[in-house]
Amino acid sequence: MAVAHHEREAPGLPLFGRAEVEAAAAPAPAGAPPEPVLDLEDIQGNILSGFNKDFQVLLLLRITDVPACKRWLRSIIPMIATAEEVQAFNQLFKSIRVRRGEGLIVRATWVNIAFSFDALKRLTSDANLFNDQSFKKGLAAQSAGLGDPTGPNDQGNPNHWVVGGRHNQADILLIVAGDTLGETLHGVARVEDTIYGFAPQGKLTSPGVQVIYKQSGAVQPSPNTGHEHFNFLDGVSQPGLRGRVSNAPNDWLTPRQNPNDENQGKPGQDLLWPGEFVFGYPGQDPNKKVEDPGPVKNGGPPWSKNGSFLVYRRLQQDLVGFNTFVLEQAAALGMDPERLGAKFVGRWKSGAPDMRAPQVDNPLMGNVDCANNNFDFQKATPPLPPLPPGAPPTCTDDIPNTNPAQQFDPAPADPTGALCPVAAHIRKSYPRDDTGNESDIQTHRLLRRGIPYGEPSLDDGSTTDDTGLVFLAYMTSIENQFEFVTKNWVNNSNFRDPDTGFDPILGQRAGTNRTRKFTFIDDDGNPQTITIPHDFVIPTGGGYFFSPSICALRHHISS
Ligand code: HEM
Numbered sequence: 001m002a003v004a005h006h007e008r009e010a011p012g013l014p015l016f017g018r019a020e021v022e023a024a025a026a027p028a029p030a031g032a033p034p035e036p037v038l039d040l041e042d043i044q045g046n047i048l049s050g051f052n053k054d055f056q057v058l059l060l061l062r063i064t065d066v067p068a069c070k071r072w073l074r075s076i077i078p079m080i081a082t083a084e085e086v087q088a089f090n091q092l093f094k095s096i097r098v099r100r101g102e103g104l105i106v107r108a109t110w111v112n113i114a115f116s117f118d119a120l121k122r123l124t125s126d127a128n129l130f131n132d133q134s135f136k137k138g139l140a141a142q143s144a145g146l147g148d149p150t151g152p153n154d155q156g157n158p159n160h161w162v163v164g165g166r167h168n169q170a171d172i173l174l175i176v177a178g179d180t181l182g183e184t185l186h187g188v189a190r191v192e193d194t195i196y197g198f199a200p201q202g203k204l205t206s207p208g209v210q211v212i213y214k215q216s217g218a219v220q221p222s223p224n225t226g227h228e229h230f231n232f233l234d235g236v237s238q239p240g241l242r243g244r245v246s247n248a249p250n251d252w253l254t255p256r257q258n259p260n261d262e263n264q265g266k267p268g269q270d271l272l273w274p275g276e277f278v279f280g281y282p283g284q285d286p287n288k289k290v291e292d293p294g295p296v297k298n299g300g301p302p303w304s305k306n307g308s309f310l311v312y313r314r315l316q317q318d319l320v321g322f323n324t325f326v327l328e329q330a331a332a333l334g335m336d337p338e339r340l341g342a343k344f345v346g347r348w349k350s351g352a353p354d355m356r357a358p359q360v361d362n363p364l365m366g367n368v369d370c371a372n373n374n375f376d377f378q379k380a381t382p383p384l385p386p387l388p389p390g391a392p393p394t395c396t397d398d399i400p401n402t403n404p405a406q407q408f409d410p411a412p413a414d415p416t417g418a419l420c421p422v423a424a425h426i427r428k429s430y431p432r433d434d435t436g437n438e439s440d441i442q443t444h445r446l447l448r449r450g451i452p453y454g455e456p457s458l459d460d461g462s463t464t465d466d467t468g469l470v471f472l473a474y475m476t477s478i479e480n481q482f483e484f485v486t487k488n489w490v491n492n493s494n495f496r497d498p499d500t501g502f503d504p505i506l507g508q509r510a511g512t513n514r515t516r517k518f519t520f521i522d523d524d525g526n527p528q529t530i531t532i533p534h535d536f537v538i539p540t541g542g543g544y545f546f547s548p549s550i551c552a553l554r555h556h557i558s559s
Contacts, residue, residue: 032262033293036274036281038083038243038253042306042549043278044112045086046175046449047474048241048253051110052090053177055184056451058215058312058470059191060163060170060543066122068208073123073558076194081110082550087245087253109178109187114310114545115557119171123557129300130546134478135309139544140166146483147491147508148539155316156538162314163213164543170212173312173545175472181218188214213541215314217451217470229317229452229467230505230536232341233351233366237373237430239445240265242293243274243281257370257395259385263291266395267384268374270442276481277447277474280305286440297476299546303556306549311482313471314541319457322536329530333522343520344504346424347372354420355411359523365408370395375411377420378433383410421520422496428489428503434496444484446473468537478544493517501529506537 038048045051063069089108096105117136120127134142140158149156158165176191178184198207220227228234240254253274254265263271270290275283275297285294299307326344330337338361342348348357350366355375357365365371375381384395414420420427427434431441454467475481489495490503491510502509502516509516516532548557 032291035242035244035252037247038245038274038278038281039306039549040084040087040245041082042551043083044308044547044550045081045083045110046112046177046472047278047308047447047547048083048274049086049090050238050447050449051081051086051112051175051177053110053179053184054219055179055181056175056177056217056470057184057188058213058217059174059176059188059211060213060215061172061174061195061209062212063119063122063171063208064210065206065208068206070123070208070558071200071205072194072198072207072209073553075198075200076111076113076191077550077553077558079111079191079194080113080550080553081108086110104179107179107183109176109183111177111187111191112175112547113553114173114175114547116169116171116173116543116545118169120546120557122171124301124303126301130304131298131300132309132478134483135544135546138169139164139311139313139542140169142483142544143539144510146486146539147510149508149514149535150510151512155540156535158539161539161541163215163541164312164314165541168212170543172209173310173543215453215470215541217453220452220456224456227349227452228450228469229319229454229456230322230341230345231456232345232347232349234450235448236347236351236366236369237426238269239276239447240269240271241274241277242271258374260382266370266373268376268381270438272442272445276443276445276476278306278308279476283476284439284442286437286443288439290439290442299476301556303548303552304546305552307552308474308476308547309478310545310547311471311473311475311478312542312545313539314453314468315471316466316468316538316540318534318536318538319467321534323457325532325536333528335522339523343421343424344518346420346426353411353426354424355414356408358419362408368408371408376413376433377417377427377431378413378415378436380413381411416521418521418525421518423501423503423507423518423520425490425503425505428495428507429485431489431496444481444489446475446481446485448473466540468540471542474547502532504530504532508535 092106143158144150163170174191176184176187178187195207198205219225224231226233243253244251245253256262258264258267265271273282273284273293275281279297279299282293283297326337326341330340342354347353348361350361350363351372352362352366353372353375449472451470453470473482490507493501501518504518507516514534518530518532520528522528
């Protein structure tokens, strides 16, 4: 099912046939707290719905003159895509693809914008009210604490970053996303016209901003569409979101599609209160049940409502180093290298999770979003009930009128990590029910919107040197979400258990000795420890940003 459009991250309903899906979706449980209506017209489009475009260009700008910058900002507000537009487009796109089998009939090029704390301080009078200390300090200042290399000659040291380092921090991040390279570049040219050709009264004037870096990203071509550059399918697991898109009682942003669990979107996709990702709505409470709303999340200034923090990390991937290491270690252990790779990530390259495809890959499952996320770690997952004959599918997918999730064996419990290592990337970065306090785990989630950049290495082992992931993630607490996951889980060799080891993909051991231990249980049940000699993922740029509401952009930031 190769598709040109990387639509995995969009949990939207099809526009046509929507009534059937809504009817089939479980209604809100009796007595459940009402879910807020999300202000989709005011929230930027990439946050909740996800652009899901095959091409993206980030433009990183520096402010050179505040009043001119405000004038320029006012001129580009009409270009900024809202969640309402992106949501409607994604639904239309999906419906057309389901019915006609082709996707690129409807197209759109989207633009979103975000600001650093320093920029907001210059553009507004009350940015100091932001609560998040990490946002205020910025990524470069936080880098060492995140385990990034600090040696004077280390490429990962922020002194050497291509953007966002100590000497080249960006004030503004613009994301331009499109369906084809040509359309995306056209979108970039339109934005650049507003900068280089800024002429509000017909007279060329300084726009008050300067482009300091341009980052392009692109989904890999078929057959690796949707795979990151180590070649594992990415964007499989995303949090589901509570909240409605209209006043109708069941008009949810994330449809409820698991007949076994009314608190999930697709099977295995736990629903979170939207305040985890957008300010001004209830979030999760670590001391209440996962389904109960926590307090309304407040960013600080009143205008932070409907906005979200955006973490950008430019992560270079050492493809040759990673692939060679996996081959060598697999040979030494007498293992299939694909199996060892799956132990590192917790999923096979196809996206099939170790938890449901324990010994061999299952590429069909990898592609079925109703199946590829339906697992926990401590608890076994019950099978989905069979559909009554003729009933509409409860978990809609790209294959209409079937429920392929039922073709696969349900996930067993795996408390020891015999199936999915406790240190595997997906288990470290989202331990699901592993710690006994699921409510707390759900306060550390990320809405990931990344895209690969650069050319993959060639089969002859040659490499382009600069290939990796444009990691983008939205959240309402950089401290408690992105930084917590990085410091307390991914880089913590004693999480979940003492001496578990590091996340083999992402984990960094701070300091000059960068070797990392990774432990797992092999298919004969024997514990194994691997020592990873150096980092395979190297930070080379980024920044902490705030993606404001349209209203804040118009009435506070640009006025
Ligand atoms: C080059 C760097 C990275 C690579 C190659 C990578 C790769 C992957 C892959 C292949 C998956 C599985 C697909 C999925 O579940 O969606 C995944 C999931 C995930 N990654 Fe990464 N990732 C990278 C960076 C990061 C960073 C920086 C973070 C956050 C600190 C992160 C957090 C996550 C999370 C939260 C999940 C989903 C886990 C789940 O919900 O089960 N990743 N990543």
